[in-house]
Amino acid sequence: MQNNVLILDFGSQYTQLIARRVRELNIYSEIKPYNKVPEDLSQFKAVILSGSPHSVRSEEPPHPDLSNIKGEKPLLGICYGAQYLAHFNGGNVAPSATREYGRANLTTIQGNDAFLENISEGSQVWMSHSDTIKQLPENAVLLASTDDVENAVYRFKGENTYGIQFHPEVYHTKEGTRLLENFLVNIAGLEQDWTPDAFVETTVRELQGEIGDDKVILGLSGGVDSSVAAILLNKAIGNRLHCIFVNNGLLRKNEFETVLEQYKGMGLNVKGVDASARFLEALAGESEPEKKRKIIGRVFIDVFDDEAHQVENAKWLAQGTIYPDRIESVSASGGPSATIKSHHNVGGLPDYMKLKIVEPLKLLFKDEVRRVGASMGMPTGILGRHPFPGPGLGIRILGDITAEKVSILQEVDAIFIEGLKKWGLYDKVWQAGAMLLPVNSVGVMGDERTYEKCVALRAVESTDGMTADWVNLPYEFLQKVSNDIINKVKGVNRVVYDISSKPPATIEWE
Numbered sequence: 001m002q003n004n005v006l007i008l009d010f011g012s013q014y015t016q017l018i019a020r021r022v023r024e025l026n027i028y029s030e031i032k033p034y035n036k037v038p039e040d041l042s043q044f045k046a047v048i049l050s051g052s053p054h055s056v057r058s059e060e061p062p063h064p065d066l067s068n069i070k071g072e073k074p075l076l077g078i079c080y081g082a083q084y085l086a087h088f089n090g091g092n093v094a095p096s097a098t099r100e101y102g103r104a105n106l107t108t109i110q111g112n113d114a115f116l117e118n119i120s121e122g123s124q125v126w127m128s129h130s131d132t133i134k135q136l137p138e139n140a141v142l143l144a145s146t147d148d149v150e151n152a153v154y155r156f157k158g159e160n161t162y163g164i165q166f167h168p169e170v171y172h173t174k175e176g177t178r179l180l181e182n183f184l185v186n187i188a189g190l191e192q193d194w195t196p197d198a199f200v201e202t203t204v205r206e207l208q209g210e211i212g213d214d215k216v217i218l219g220l221s222g223g224v225d226s227s228v229a230a231i232l233l234n235k236a237i238g239n240r241l242h243c244i245f246v247n248n249g250l251l252r253k254n255e256f257e258t259v260l261e262q263y264k265g266m267g268l269n270v271k272g273v274d275a276s277a278r279f280l281e282a283l284a285g286e287s288e289p290e291k292k293r294k295i296i297g298r299v300f301i302d303v304f305d306d307e308a309h310q311v312e313n314a315k316w317l318a319q320g321t322i323y324p325d326r327i328e329s330v331s332a333s334g335g336p337s338a339t340i341k342s343h344h345n346v347g348g349l350p351d352y353m354k355l356k357i358v359e360p361l362k363l364l365f366k367d368e369v370r371r372v373g374a375s376m377g378m379p380t381g382i383l384g385r386h387p388f389p390g391p392g393l394g395i396r397i398l399g400d401i402t403a404e405k406v407s408i409l410q411e412v413d414a415i416f417i418e419g420l421k422k423w424g425l426y427d428k429v430w431q432a433g434a435m436l437l438p439v440n441s442v443g444v445m446g447d448e449r450t451y452e453k454c455v456a457l458r459a460v461e462s463t464d465g466m467t468a469d470w471v472n473l474p475y476e477f478l479q480k481v482s483n484d485i486i487n488k489v490k491g492v493n494r495v496v497y498d499i500s501s502k503p504p505a506t507i508e509w510e
């Protein structure tokens with residue numbers, strides 16, 4: 001792809017948001033860690049430097065060699081990126097008297113620069129920094145200031161190199177997208193042609209080139225990501241795609257049967273493999289969340305391996321992995337962000353497996369995957385499904401897993417999800433599910449003492465799973481569902497509702 005933006009990640013919390021904003025402009029971008037600047041830059045028409053938790057004044061600040069970029073291609077430094085460009089080019093960066101987080105307003109100093117075209121006087125911008133650029137490099141000009149930050153927007157003379165102290169990528173910078181559009185479209189000349197249709201066309205072509213005449217095994221889960229991946233691969237290689245839907249014993253109630261049913265008539269070659277006993281055996285007695293995740297990941301791979309041996313000439317394993325799966329599992333593209341939890345489908349294949357991995361959605365966010373699916377005419381029933389993690393109920397049963405706990409949680413979950421549908425709430429919620437807690441508490445039922453399990457219900461709104469907030473479900477609904485659960489599910493005598501956002505919590509409890 002020749003029409004591409006390179007985002008160099010210095011570890012900012014907002015790096016993924018930069019990518020999103022760029023894609024909202026229908027422009028394709030790739031994030032790379034700052035210490036892995038690609039050698040071949042020919043495909044990139046512009047480069048953006050992210051913010052960072054580091055300071056240029058620290059002993060060893062992140063300091064990649066940008067000599068092939070600065071002055072050669074349009075370059076935009078955001079926050080740390082702007083401080084970096086100033087500091088290493090003869091300017092001066094110092095701690096600001098007060099740390100600045102939040103709202104500020106821009107005052108234009110040099111209004112005729114293409115970068116500030118159509119940006120209003122006093123435009124609200126969002127700051128998050130404790131260093132400040134005290135003095136610009138000699139060959140730089142000041143374009144805009146705020147009350148507290150003199151050097152808020154600047155440019156190097158005779159180059160398309162810009163620095164901004166605030167964050168155009170966050171929602172609260174009102175005209176941030178316009179600034180990015182000015183930079184990417186007006187200054188760097190990028191075409192706004194990265195639409196879902198274009199993605200489908202390019203990806204299908206790339207898949208055909210990559211896979212050739214080989215066969216592919218795809219892990220199909222009934223979820224959005226793997227279903228979209230399956231349709232893409234089916235377009236590319238037809239029935240050389242072999243889809244495997246694994247019952248890991250941790251699915252929702254009746255899910256194995258209903259999902260297999262759902263794929264009928266879609267032209268896909270789908271095989272259901274019941275491996276529940278294998279998963280539950282491997283998990284027996286393990287209660288540490290990360291170990292459970294790793295065991296589930298390993299058994300999935302073993303099952304795929306066995307299946308691959310039954311298909312002649314199967315050389316590839318395809319998965320519906322998306323960007324957030326990778327960000328939270330391995331630190332962003334091997335970069336400077338932190339590992340949060342190991343997603344079961346990330347971590348590569350063991351050496352003994354001869355399969356190569358193909359993941360056509362690995363750079364997309366959930367809502368983008370849905371748009372791609374819609375552009376291929378996929379049924380809304382599949383695209384509108386709540387995400388459900390590959391390790392399934394295994395990471396919603398806190399502590400060790402037994403068949404009995406799975407069956408209790410399946411019942412609870414089914415009542416909750418059916419209830420959401422009945423009350424017309426399912427489509428208003430991004431994801432919902434129930435957690436079985438490793439806690440017994442005392443209750444009284446029919447005058448008798450009970451000492452039984454507690455379940456937590458969770459419903460969140462989100463766009464991409466990276467951040468999320470709990471949903472304000474109607475009290476009447478919670479009351480009804482709680483009542484149904486306690487009355488109908490043996491072994492549960494208490495229901496609570498999770499009111500934590502992400503961050504600081506995560507969506508799944510393990």
Ligand SMILES: Nc1ncnc2c1ncn2[C@@H]1O[C@H](COP(=O)(O)OP(=O)(O)OP(=O)(O)O)[C@@H](O)[C@H]1O
Binds near residue numbers: 386
């Ligand atoms: N039960 C399963 N059988 C086969 N493959 C699976 C199963 N569960 C997950 N996978 C594989 O792991 C990948 C990641 O799972 P994940 O839950 O993130 O995605 P999904 O199920 O496709 O979509 P969604 O996020 O909407 O649930 C899937 O895309 C799929 O390739």
Ligand SMILES: O=c1[nH]c(=O)c2[nH+]cn([C@@H]3O[C@H](COP(=O)(O)O)[C@@H](O)[C@H]3O)c2[nH]1
Binds near residue numbers: 293343344345502505
């Ligand atoms: O395929 C997956 N394999 C996993 O191991 C996994 N862990 C979490 N999730 C899903 O990712 C989103 C974010 O979840 P967390 O806030 O719990 O990290 C939510 O949508 C989770 O359901 C997973 N999906």
Ligand SMILES: NC(=O)CC[C@H](N)C(=O)O
Binds near residue numbers: 050081128129130
């Ligand atoms: N958000 C940022 O990029 C912050 C940059 C630098 N760490 C500062 O505090 O000023």
Ligand SMILES: [Mg+2]
Binds near residue numbers: 224
């Ligand atoms: Mg899933």
